Amino acid sequence: MSGARRWMIVVGFALIVVGFAGATDVALAQAPGAQSEESVPPSRVVPAGAKPAKGSAMCGVCHSDIRVKYEKGIHRSEGVPCTSCHGGNANALTVEGAHRDGFRGKPARRSIPALCASCHADVARMRFYNLPSDQYALYQLSHHGMKLAKGDESVAVCIDCHGVHEIRKPEDPKSHVFGRNIPATCGKCHGDPAFRKRHGMKEDPVKDYEEGVHGKAYLSGEDPSAPECTRCHGSHGATPPGVGDVERVCGQCHLKTRNYFIASPHKEAMDAAGQPECAACHNSHKTLALPPEKFAESCLACHDKGDKEYQVALTLSRMKNDASSEIAKAEKLVAEAAAIPLYVDDYRSRLQDARTALLEAAPVTHSLDSTLVEPHTRRARSIAARVSQEVHEKVSSRWWHKVGLGLFWFYLLLTATIITRARRRAAGRAR
Amino acid sequence: METNPEGKRSLLGWLEARVNLTEIVSFLSVFGLLPAELDSRKPLREALREAMSQPLPSYARWPRVLGILSFLLFLFLVATGTMLAFYYQPTAEQAYPSVTLIARDVAFGTLIHQVHYWSAVLFLLFLGMRVVRFFFQGLYARGREIVWMVAVLTFVTAAIADLTGRLLPYDASGYWTTVRAREVTDALPVLGPITSFLVGGSGLDSTVLTRYYVLHIAIFPILLLVLFYFHFSSVRRVGMSRLDTAPAHRSLRVAMYDLLLLVIFMVGGLMTLAVLFPQPFDAMADPFQTPPDARPPWYLLAPLVLMEALSFLPKFLRGLIPEAILAAVIFLPFLDRESGSGARRRLFRNLGIALLVIWGVLSWIGWFLEVRR
Numbered sequence: 001m002s003g004a005r006r007w008m009i010v011v012g013f014a015l016i017v018v019g020f021a022g023a024t025d026v027a028l029a030q031a032p033g034a035q036s037e038e039s040v041p042p043s044r045v046v047p048a049g050a051k052p053a054k055g056s057a058m059c060g061v062c063h064s065d066i067r068v069k070y071e072k073g074i075h076r077s078e079g080v081p082c083t084s085c086h087g088g089n090a091n092a093l094t095v096e097g098a099h100r101d102g103f104r105g106k107p108a109r110r111s112i113p114a115l116c117a118s119c120h121a122d123v124a125r126m127r128f129y130n131l132p133s134d135q136y137a138l139y140q141l142s143h144h145g146m147k148l149a150k151g152d153e154s155v156a157v158c159i160d161c162h163g164v165h166e167i168r169k170p171e172d173p174k175s176h177v178f179g180r181n182i183p184a185t186c187g188k189c190h191g192d193p194a195f196r197k198r199h200g201m202k203e204d205p206v207k208d209y210e211e212g213v214h215g216k217a218y219l220s221g222e223d224p225s226a227p228e229c230t231r232c233h234g235s236h237g238a239t240p241p242g243v244g245d246v247e248r249v250c251g252q253c254h255l256k257t258r259n260y261f262i263a264s265p266h267k268e269a270m271d272a273a274g275q276p277e278c279a280a281c282h283n284s285h286k287t288l289a290l291p292p293e294k295f296a297e298s299c300l301a302c303h304d305k306g307d308k309e310y311q312v313a314l315t316l317s318r319m320k321n322d323a324s325s326e327i328a329k330a331e332k333l334v335a336e337a338a339a340i341p342l343y344v345d346d347y348r349s350r351l352q353d354a355r356t357a358l359l360e361a362a363p364v365t366h367s368l369d370s371t372l373v374e375p376h377t378r379r380a381r382s383i384a385a386r387v388s389q390e391v392h393e394k395v396s397s398r399w400w401h402k403v404g405l406g407l408f409w410f411y412l413l414l415t416a417t418i419i420t421r422a423r424r425r426a427a428g429r430a431r
Numbered sequence: 432m433e434t435n436p437e438g439k440r441s442l443l444g445w446l447e448a449r450v451n452l453t454e455i456v457s458f459l460s461v462f463g464l465l466p467a468e469l470d471s472r473k474p475l476r477e478a479l480r481e482a483m484s485q486p487l488p489s490y491a492r493w494p495r496v497l498g499i500l501s502f503l504l505f506l507f508l509v510a511t512g513t514m515l516a517f518y519y520q521p522t523a524e525q526a527y528p529s530v531t532l533i534a535r536d537v538a539f540g541t542l543i544h545q546v547h548y549w550s551a552v553l554f555l556l557f558l559g560m561r562v563v564r565f566f567f568q569g570l571y572a573r574g575r576e577i578v579w580m581v582a583v584l585t586f587v588t589a590a591i592a593d594l595t596g597r598l599l600p601y602d603a604s605g606y607w608t609t610v611r612a613r614e615v616t617d618a619l620p621v622l623g624p625i626t627s628f629l630v631g632g633s634g635l636d637s638t639v640l641t642r643y644y645v646l647h648i649a650i651f652p653i654l655l656l657v658l659f660y661f662h663f664s665s666v667r668r669v670g671m672s673r674l675d676t677a678p679a680h681r682s683l684r685v686a687m688y689d690l691l692l693l694v695i696f697m698v699g700g701l702m703t704l705a706v707l708f709p710q711p712f713d714a715m716a717d718p719f720q721t722p723p724d725a726r727p728p729w730y731l732l733a734p735l736v737l738m739e740a741l742s743f744l745p746k747f748l749r750g751l752i753p754e755a756i757l758a759a760v761i762f763l764p765f766l767d768r769e770s771g772s773g774a775r776r777r778l779f780r781n782l783g784i785a786l787l788v789i790w791g792v793l794s795w796i797g798w799f800l801e802v803r804r
Contacts, residue, residue, distance in 0.1 A: 339711035341535050405706045412699045416692055423688035427681070 056081040058090055058098060069166040078129075085115060110148060112157045113139055138237035154198070156238075161185055177235070180219065182228040183209055205229075208285035215287075227253070243270075246277035254278075256363040264368045275302070292320035295365075315370050323358050323380040327351060330384040333391045342394055347387045354383035443475065453478045463502065463663035464690075466683065483684035492689060494568075497561040499690065501585075502659055503697055504554040509652060511547040519599065521644035523637040526601035527715040534712060545705035553701075555593050555730070558586040566763075566783050569776070576764035577665045583761050585658045590730050592651035595643045597728065598635065606716030607725035609635060609643075615731045618738055619750040635718070732797030733790045756786070 059082045060067030070076050083090050088103035099105075107115050117136035119125055126133040139145040144155040161177055168175035176185045187206035189195050196204070209215040209229070218226035232249050233240060241249045247267070251258025261267060261277070270277050281298050282288055290298055296310070296317040303309045330351055338344045361376035446452060456479070457469040466487055469478040490499050518537060520529040533540040562582050565571060571579030598609040613633060616626045627633060631642045681689075727735055734753040741749050759766065767779045 339713075340541075340709070341531060341712040343535060401706050405702060408702055409699055412695050416695050419688055419691050419695070423685055423692070426684045426688060 056083070056090055058092065059088075062095070066165050069164075073163070073165060073167045074169050075167055080119075084119070109153050109157060110151075112159060113145065113148070116158045135236040138234070141239070142234070142237045143239050154195075156189065160188070161235075179224075179228055180221075182230055183215065183219070186229045203285065205285040208283070209287075212283065212285060212287035213289050225253075243274055243276050246279055250278045254363070257366050260363055260365075260367040260372075264366060266366075266368065273302075292317055292324055312368060312370065316365055316368070316373055319370065319373060319377040320358070320361060320365070323354075323361070323377040323384070326381045326384040326388070327354050327358065330354070330388040330391070333388050333395070337391050337395055340395070340398075342391075344391070347391055350383055350387050354380045354387070357383065447474055461660060461663070463499075463659070463666075466667065483687070484682050487681060487683045487686050490686065490690075494564055496693065497557045497564060498662070499693065500697060501554055501557040501561065503694060504550045504557065505652075505655060505659070507550045507697075507701070508547060508554060511543050511550065512648060512652075514543050515547060516648055519644075521599070521637075521641050523601060523635075523640055526599065526640060530600040530602070531712070541709065542702075542705055545709050546701050548710050549701055549704040549708075551593055551596060555586070555589050558582075558589050559730075562586050563787070567780070571764040571767070573764075573768070574669050575665075578662065578669065579764050580761055581658050581662045581665065585655065585662070587757070588651060588654050588658060590728075592647060592655065594728060594731075595630075595647040595651065598640065598643045599647060600713075601640070601716050602713035603716050603720075603722055604713045604725075606635060606718070607722055608728055611725055611727040611735075612731050615727055615735050615738070618746065619754055620747050622754060623750065726797065729794060729798075733793035736793045736797040736800065760786075 056067075056070070056076075060070075070082070081090060082088075085107065086104050087101065088098050089101045090098065092098040092100070113136060120131070121133050121136040123133045139158075140149070144157070147155045148157065163176055168178075170177045170179075172178060173180070175181065183206055184191075190201070191204060191206035193204075196202075210219065214226045217223035218228055230238070231252075247258050247261055251261075267277070269275075270280060276284065280301075281290060281295075296313045299310055299313040303313070330347075334344050334347045334351065337347075357376050357380035361373050361380070364373045364376060367373070443452070451471055452475040453469050453473060454471040456475060457465070457471060459465050460468050465482060466485070467482070469475075469482055471478075473481070490496070515533060518529055518533045518540070520526060530544075534544050535541075565579055565582050594609070594612055597605045597612075599605070613626075617623045617633065619626075629642070629646065631639050726732065737753060738749045741752065763779075767775070
């Protein structure tokens with residue numbers, strides 16, 4: 001083989017190897033797992049070839065920084081021009097010409113809700129976007145709106161939550177009013193210690209919310225149906241619920257619990273005593289579920305240990321405690337049996353029934369009537385006890401394994417004795 | 432029926448006239464059960480009687496018991512492993528259900544499964560102890576280089592076989608042990624890529640599981656058998672032990688009885704371990720959920736800690752250190768040449784003790800370090 005030919009083969013082989021390596025790289029780069037930020041679908045659909053709204057034609061020439069923000073917003077894609085909020089002439093070629101013809105400049109803070117409402121409260125305009133048009137009315141009833149009307153400009157106006165030029169739809173994950181971002185948006189003011197000090201608020205509602213069951217479930221993404229701030233307080237009509245209204249707010253989701261609560265002696269007594277209903281035991285922002293072994297303690301905030309009311313609490317607590325500890329015991333046994341391994345799918349589904357029964361007891365507990373709670377806890381307890389018993393029987397029926405081992409050793413030792421004898425004889429013969 | 436020389440009719444005689452039984456039985460010498468091949472010109476009875484009465488140091492007696500015990504355990508592993516293979520299905524979806532089926536629903540399935548598990552634990556343990564014993568009795572000196580290298584390689588091969596077996600049930604602990612073990616092996620410069628190539632990638636899906644399966648049930652057992660054969664062959668050439676200077680009193684017949692007794696007690700021990708200390712069954716492996724106590728198998732804890740402690744070194748060097756230690760252990764007979772002076776021997780002895788202690792301490796650190804995470 002000539003030298004040149006050999007080189008050609010070597011080079012050709014190298015090319016093939018490099019080619020394969022390249023192909024692998026491309027395949028890896030296109031692998032479905034390799035998602036970049038770009039692959040998140042755009043939340044607003046801008047029609048292809050869309051041009052800046054007519055009334056914004058020349059503003060961006062000077063206000064390029066604002067234009068960048070405006071371009072990302074819903075007002076740009078829906079064709080709401082600069083002039084509709086700021087006035088002036090967008091087609092003028094001079095600064096003086098542009099800032100004429102009813103030019104408003106930066107709208108006064110106090111005038112902003114009315115300015116936005118000039119479109120957003122217009123039913124005829126909003127219906128084509130399927131948007132509500134009552135936000136302004138709600139805002140005027142809210143604490144924010146009422147304080148603004150009194151001249152307090154430190155309250156939130158539209159732009160504080162929705163943004164100024166870069167206004168995005170609430171469905172857009174980058175929007176400040178997108179569900180998951182709401183606690184941070186409200187927290188801009190309500191989480192700020194200086195702001196709270198100025199307004200005489202002691203607790204940090206945002207931090208409390210994050211530590212409560214609602215915040216944990218919602219912010220972790222575990223339960224998207226858990227509430228953020230606006231689900232309880234309202235958004236545009238943001239107002240803290242009054243003492244007698246708490247059960248209505250909580251009852252929007254906790255329907256059954258609410259029904260049992262308003263039928264209970266607590267409702268009237270709490271309202272009379274000025275106790276904030278649900279929040280009296282479960283806290284407001286730092287919402288806590290009261291585990292069965294803890295809840296009797298929380299009653300002591302109002303009741304004395306000697307009261308007969310406290311005895312009711314102890315009874316309820318004991319019933320739930322018994323059921324949950326019975327379930328825990330059965331779960332432990334089932335886990336042990338599964339590790340052996342034994343067939344436990346059936347027991348697992350029955351324990352699920354028991355847990356459901358215990359869960360059903362939770363709303364009923366708010367009736368404070370042990371005769372109503374008892375059927376649920378009894379059902380949970382009896383299912384769990386039965387499962388425990390059956391699993392225990394199944395596990396302990398394995399005693400014959402040990403007996404078998406004993407018999408086996410007996411047989412082995414017998415054989416060993418015989419062999420030892422034979423060995424001794426063989427050793428004797430050899431000598 | 433034919434008649435044998437004494438005029439009695441016997442099945443053995445009938446067979447003897449048709450096949451060379453002696454030659455067939457002589458095959459057992461391959462597995463070390465007979466010290467030498469039988470004389471195939473003689474009838475079986477006579478040849479056996481002759482062989483049995485030959486004097487021989489019993490290998491079923493301390494301290495040589497470790498070798499024969501590990502070989503017996505190997506046979507046990509093959510037997511129980513074959514039974515498990517009848518039901519096992521090596522796919523990511525079916526592996527766990529099929530092992531559950533073996534352990535829960537097949538008659539005596541749990542017992543076979545547990546005996547396989549405990550045999551593997553003891554197998555590796557005894558092979559390790561055997562290497563230590565060889566070291567301290569100096570059984571790697573001139574003439575026994577092969578015996579020593581084979582002993583170390585047998586331990587390493589058994590460890591890899593153990594590692595491939597851990598993934599097969601596809602339960603959480605097995606899966607994550609393998610993941611952690613692969614972290615160690617992937618960090619090794621030369622052995623890492625070879626392992627990766629052998630098992631077909633770094634993922635642990637069905638295709639890789641099949642590779643682990645084939646390696647576990649075919650490649651490594653055959654490799655072990657070859658190594659065992661090398662050992663027996665080498666022992667036949669250089670003798671069982673340097674220390675056997677005293678004339679052997681026992682005949683092979685007595686040694687065979689000793690072996691039988693050993694088998695009996697080993698079976699008893701395995702059954703006891705399997706019944707009284709069953710290895711609990713984990714949940715199915717979830718590649719998205721790492722259990723907090725996921726750590727590599729015990730023999731990889733020390734390399735892991737060593738490599739993590741040396742994290743300031745470049746990756747290549749870090750992996751090279753455990754490999755260098757392993758190479759030094761394998762080629763010990765060529766490093767520690769008997770030069771007659773006791774000082775050199777003592778130096779290597781102390782080095783060995785130091786290595787063992789460091790190994791133990793690092794493993795101990797690794798065990799607790801991994802749990803705390």
